[in-house]
Amino acid sequence: MTSRKPYRTAFLACAAALAPALAHGLPFWMQLPEGVSSFSGDIDWLFRLILWITGVIFVIVELLLVFFLIRYRHREGRRALYTHGNNRLEVIWTIVPAVICVVLALLSRRLWADIKQRMPEDAMQIEVTAEQFAWNIRYPGPDGKLGTADDIVTLNQLHFPVGKKVVVSLHSKDVIHSFFLPEFRVKQDAVPGMTTKVWFDAARVGNWEIACAELCGLGHYRMKGFLTADSPEDFEKWLAEQAAEAERLRQPVSRRELFGRVAPRADDA
Ligand SMILES: [Cu+2]
Numbered sequence: 290m291t292s293r294k295p296y297r298t299a300f301l302a303c304a305a306a307l308a309p310a311l312a313h314g315l316p317f318w319m320q321l322p323e324g325v326s327s328f329s330g331d332i333d334w335l336f337r338l339i340l341w342i343t344g345v346i347f348v349i350v351e352l353l354l355v356f357f358l359i360r361y362r363h364r365e366g367r368r369a370l371y372t373h374g375n376n377r378l379e380v381i382w383t384i385v386p387a388v389i390c391v392v393l394a395l396l397s398r399r400l401w402a403d404i405k406q407r408m409p410e411d412a413m414q415i416e417v418t419a420e421q422f423a424w425n426i427r428y429p430g431p432d433g434k435l436g437t438a439d440d441i442v443t444l445n446q447l448h449f450p451v452g453k454k455v456v457v458s459l460h461s462k463d464v465i466h467s468f469f470l471p472e473f474r475v476k477q478d479a480v481p482g483m484t485t486k487v488w489f490d491a492a493r494v495g496n497w498e499i500a501c502a503e504l505c506g507l508g509h510y511r512m513k514g515f516l517t518a519d520s521p522e523d524f525e526k527w528l529a530e531q532a533a534e535a536e537r538l539r540q541p542v543s544r545r546e547l548f549g550r551v552a553p554r555a556d557d558a
Contacts, residue, residue, distance in 0.1 A: 419466035
């Protein structure tokens with residue numbers, strides 16, 4: 290009779306290694322970045338659930354693989370056995386993953402609808418147009434409407450007031466990019482010829498990064514934007530500054546202003 294001690298020891302070792310991680314959701318080296326948006330907690334919960342299910346299955350499958358490799362290794366004088374498999378086992382390992390997938394799909398359905406399908410009412414509207422390799426951010430000007438002459442356009446700078454929901458209409462000028470805000474758990478492709486909407490909000494004032502999560506060309510690595518959640522007063526101040534700057538840039542520039550400090554050409558009057 291074979292001893293069961295090695296299996297029990299292996300099981301206890303695995304359980305001891307996983308116990309702290311189980312208690313805290315994820316071990317510290319697998320922690321996600323701080324969640325800032327109002328739905329980041331729900332996304333993290335679902336992420337951890339899927340990670341635990343797939344992680345446990347992965348460990349079981351790999352342990353079985355190693356066990357079978359050792360148990361049925363080549364030995365002198367032992368003949369290989371040909372088997373058609375086991376129908377009951379086939380049914381079990383088809384039905385169990387199918388049930389898990391259906392349950393996960395049902396659990397994520399509401400979250401998907403809240404984040405991707407139902408855009409919040411009374412949100413601030415911003416347009417973001419991706420291009421190789423920058424983010425063009427467009428705010429409505431004083432008239433409050435996007436797509437008019439007084440729009441305020443910034444490059445790689447997205448400011449918004451803390452606590453306010455922001456709906457971003459995403460476009461792309463050239464290739465597919467991906468608008469990625471890791472701390473907000475937002476990632477959405479920007480596709481040429483399409484408008485895709487995403488929304489987010491921030492629970493606190495702060496600065497984060499906008500990354501491009503789609504390999505979009507040689508300069509992909511430097512396609513970085515800056516995301517700032519301001520207090521409502523700071524945001525109004527910042528927007529007024531941008532509006533003033535946009536107004537100044539709209540004014541025609543005289544030749545003297547442009548070349549004032551440069552020595553006049555011979556044919557200049
Ligand atoms: Cu890109």
